[in-house]
Amino acid sequence: MKKMMEQTETDLVNKRLTEETIQRQRQILTRLLEAEKSARERDQDTKREAQAAQNHPPVFPPAFEKYKAAAPSQQTELLRRQQPTLTPYYQQKVSEYFQKSK
Numbered sequence: 001m002k003k004m005m006e007q008t009e010t011d012l013v014n015k016r017l018t019e020e021t022i023q024r025q026r027q028i029l030t031r032l033l034e035a036e037k038s039a040r041e042r043d044q045d046t047k048r049e050a051q052a053a054q055n056h057p058p059v060f061p062p063a064f065e066k067y068k069a070a071a072p073s074q075q076t077e078l079l080r081r082q083q084p085t086l087t088p089y090y091q092q093k094v095s096e097y098f099q100k101s102k
Contacts, residue, residue, distance in 0.1 A: 008025055
């Protein structure tokens with residue numbers, strides 16, 4: 001990398017700005033950024049440990065309780081009475097579902 005930097009410096013001093021010089025400068029920049037990233041990662045705490053996932057019961061919003069407690073037939077009735085805001089395509093699909101379930 002030092003050789004590339006010296007060559008770029010020589011090109012710039014001699015006012016020879018070519019596509020090759022620009023490409024070389026991009027490579028130098030990329031390598032410097034990679035070196036910085038690896039140094040930062042090395043400096044991070046090496047004592048980090050993985051922890052297994054824990055099973056937590058699902059937490060539902062309070063408004064969901066009235067739907068959860070209802071029997072399946074009551075759930076269907078709630079859906080029929082309180083139509084969620086859906087796009088016309090999905091409204092049609094829900095209507096078809098209720099027609100088939102009769």
